[in-house]
Amino acid sequence: MSEGTVMLSRRNLIKYGTAGGAAALVPVTAPLVGLTARENTGEVAPPEPFTVPLAVPPVLRPVARSSSTDYYEITMRHAEAEILPGVRTQVMAYNGLFPGPTIRATSGRRVVVKQTNAMHHDAVVHLHGGIVAPEHDGHPMDVIAPGQSRTYVYPNRQPGATLWYHDHTHHMEAEMVFRGLAGVYIVEDRSEAALRLPSGPYDVPLMLRDARFDDQGQLVFELGDFRNRNVQLVNGRVQPYFQVAARKYRLRFVNGANERYYQLKLGDDEEMVQVASDGGLLPRPVPTTRITMSPGERVDVVVDFSRYPLGTRLVLANADPDTTDIREIMRFDVVRPARDDSRLPGRLRPMYGRGRGKPGAVDRERDISFYLDLEMQHFVIDGKHFDPDRIDMQVRKGDVEVWTIHNRDDQFGIPHNFHVHGVHFEVLERNGQPVSGHEAGWKDTVAVPIGGNVRVRVRFDDYRGRYLYHCHLIDHSTMGMMAQLEVVD
Numbered sequence: 440m441s442e443g444t445v446m447l448s449r450r451n452l453i454k455y456g457t458a459g460g461a462a463a464l465v466p467v468t469a470p471l472v473g474l475t476a477r478e479n480t481g482e483v484a485p486p487e488p489f490t491v492p493l494a495v496p497p498v499l500r501p502v503a504r505s506s507s508t509d510y511y512e513i514t515m516r517h518a519e520a521e522i523l524p525g526v527r528t529q530v531m532a533y534n535g536l537f538p539g540p541t542i543r544a545t546s547g548r549r550v551v552v553k554q555t556n557a558m559h560h561d562a563v564v565h566l567h568g569g570i571v572a573p574e575h576d577g578h579p580m581d582v583i584a585p586g587q588s589r590t591y592v593y594p595n596r597q598p599g600a601t602l603w604y605h606d607h608t609h610h611m612e613a614e615m616v617f618r619g620l621a622g623v624y625i626v627e628d629r630s631e632a633a634l635r636l637p638s639g640p641y642d643v644p645l646m647l648r649d650a651r652f653d654d655q656g657q658l659v660f661e662l663g664d665f666r667n668r669n670v671q672l673v674n675g676r677v678q679p680y681f682q683v684a685a686r687k688y689r690l691r692f693v694n695g696a697n698e699r700y701y702q703l704k705l706g707d708d709e710e711m712v713q714v715a716s717d718g719g720l721l722p723r724p725v726p727t728t729r730i731t732m733s734p735g736e737r738v739d740v741v742v743d744f745s746r747y748p749l750g751t752r753l754v755l756a757n758a759d760p761d762t763t764d765i766r767e768i769m770r771f772d773v774v775r776p777a778r779d780d781s782r783l784p785g786r787l788r789p790m791y792g793r794g795r796g797k798p799g800a801v802d803r804e805r806d807i808s809f810y811l812d813l814e815m816q817h818f819v820i821d822g823k824h825f826d827p828d829r830i831d832m833q834v835r836k837g838d839v840e841v842w843t844i845h846n847r848d849d850q851f852g853i854p855h856n857f858h859v860h861g862v863h864f865e866v867l868e869r870n871g872q873p874v875s876g877h878e879a880g881w882k883d884t885v886a887v888p889i890g891g892n893v894r895v896r897v898r899f900d901d902y903r904g905r906y907l908y909h910c911h912l913i914d915h916s917t918m919g920m921m922a923q924l925e926v927v928d
Contacts, residue, residue: 482659483652485670485677486524489754489770493681494674495643496623499540508549511542515564515583515620516557522675526656530619531558531606537675538646538695539604539622546628550593556583561608562615565860566624567735568602568717568883569593573904576860579609579921580827596901597863598793599628600719601644601691601737609827613697613917614660619675621646621695630788631720637689637741637781643681647732647768648672648696662914665698671757671765680770684777685745689714692740694732698912700854700886702759703730703768705742709753712783715739718863718881720788725876729758733856733886735911738877741783747773761854795881798865798896802838809855809887809910809920810847818910818920830905831922839898841867849890855915857893858884861906861926864897884911899926 501509513534519527520537533539544550556562561584565577574581575591583589602624606615623644632638649668651659659667671678694701705711708728715721717737730738747753751773756766791797808821817824823831834840842864844857863881866874870891878885887893909921 483523483526483654483656485652488678488767489680491524491676491679493679493769494676496536496538496541496674499534499542508551509544511550511552512555513539513552514555514557515562517559520619520675522650522672523652523656523677528652528656528658530658531615532619533622536622537619539620541623541625541644542604543625543627544593544595546595546597546599546626548595550595552591552593553588554583554591555588556585559585560611561585562606562620563608563612564589564591564604565607566591566593566602566604567858568600568737568863569624570597570861570863570901572902573861573906576906577607578827578905578907579607579612582608595626596794597626598719598788599626599631600717601625601693601715601739603646603693603695603737605695610917613662613913616695616913617650617660617697618658623691623693625691626719634784634787635780635782636714637687641684641686641781642689642691644674644691644693645769646674646693646695647701648694649699649765662918663698665914666764668697668699669764671768673769678765678767678769680772682772682774683744684775685747685749685773686777686779687741687743687745687781687783690740690742692730692732692738694734694736696734697914698734700734700759700761701730701732701757701768702762703732703738704728704756704758705771706753709742711740711742713738713740713877714783714787716877716880717883721877721880722788722790723786724783725879727876730877731759731886733854733884733911734913735856735858735884736877736882736886742771743783744771744773745779749773749775790880794900795863798839798898800839801841801896802835804841804843805832806843806845807857807908808845808847809857811851811853818915818918820909820920820922823922824919825909825916825921827923829923830925832924834899834924834926836899836903836926836928839896841894841896843892843894844887845892846887846889852889854886854889855910855912855920856884856886857895857908858911859897859906859908859924861902862897862899864895867894867896869893903927
């Protein structure tokens with residue numbers, strides 16, 4: 440079977456495989472309530488690459504502060520954003536911004552966020568990568584009804600790391616994230632600041648994702664529409680350029696796409712130094728020329744632009760071998776000299792410490808299988824479609840477990856990844872081989888190869904209660920590839 444036949448088969452299976460439990464989905468050809476339906480007669484041509492400047496989302500200011508807590512208020516609402524130059528696109532947005540504002544929290548200091556739903560349908564907010572109590576984790580059934588508010592408490596008792604927050608509403612998360620409900624959440628800590636990595640305006644979040652637009656510049660959402668999402672966005676701008684100084688920058692990459700994988704490549708395989716993964720700093724810097732990211736993953740890198748003469752232009756591209764459409768992501772233009780007091784130390788953060796103790800003996804091993812069930816016409820985990828009333832596994836608090844996650848969708852070549860809420864884990868191996876780079880740090884999301892497996896070591900030390908695990912190709916989780924675990928004594 441040719442690659443084209445495989446992908447066409449996959450697309451048709453996904454498009455029509457929404458019977459049974461997935462029938463509760465909002466019809467994929469109709470916009471969610473609150474968006475204006477418009478006739479789609481084609482697709483708008485995006486601007487030429489590197490003709491619009493990068494936008495850096497503003498940092499949200501607390502509405503109040505106490506000795507221990509920062510208080511924020513965010514309103515989710517329908518809005519319009521200028522994604523394509525000169526076009527007003529309808530979006531769903533935190534505080535009207537696409538993507539949402541960045542929250543910069545401090546390790547050990549609580550953040551309380553009052554989220555108000557000014558839209559016309561339910562919403563849920565999940566802090567992806569946050570170690571939080573179950574009632575504040577954004578479970579799909581813990582909805583904020585239209586016109587209502589919910590307060591989320593984030594203790595930030597975790598080391599500095601790049602997280603992100605996004606919608607997680609049952610059967611709706613894929614569309615709502617696609618339409619804009621996503622933002623960056625950064626935890627900072629004193630020990631990290633002491634390393635003197637690039638900071639301030641030289642510490643830049645970059646949310647990568649793709650999109651599809653109709654002929655009027657409106658977003659087009661269909662489940663499993665990965666082949667037609669052929670407009671590349673960075674922080675909500677189409678293939679932007681970013682004017683940088685000739686000095687070191689910390690770039691916080693967030694893969695906010697529904698299904699797209701990225702293999703980041705800078706210029707002619709220029710060096711990028713990986714310094715952090717999902718769970719924060721790596722033990723030591725890892726130089727590389729390629730960085731692979733599946734949806735939901737984060738990677739922080741340091742790039743030293745002082746190595747290049749003023750006037751240099753470096754294109755960040757997607758070298759993923761399965762990407763056949765949009766390759767160019769953004770361009771860095773080195774335009775000015777600058778003083779640089781930052782540094783890149785040889786050691787960053789030990790793997791164990793600060794609540795992340797060395798693992799003891801393994802208490803239990805589990806096998807978890809992801810695949811498309813052709814008979815059920817659902818994406819499933821261990822043969823089961825997501826049921827919010829069912830607990831799929833129980834985990835004892837403090838136990839060390841090793842999970843082998845299998846991607847059994849080799850027949851149609853469907854990629855998957857694995858994300859678990861409420862904890863970070865260690866990736867032990869992929870297809871029997873050790874991992875490297877950012878995957879050797881603390882993770883909450885990891886790619887699972889087609890027909891292969893990934894082994895992870897996990898220990899829930901913080902809270903008891905109910906958490907999710909699922910594929911973070913979120914079109915898949917929307918269609919049922921999600922399950923629940925319960926942490927018990």
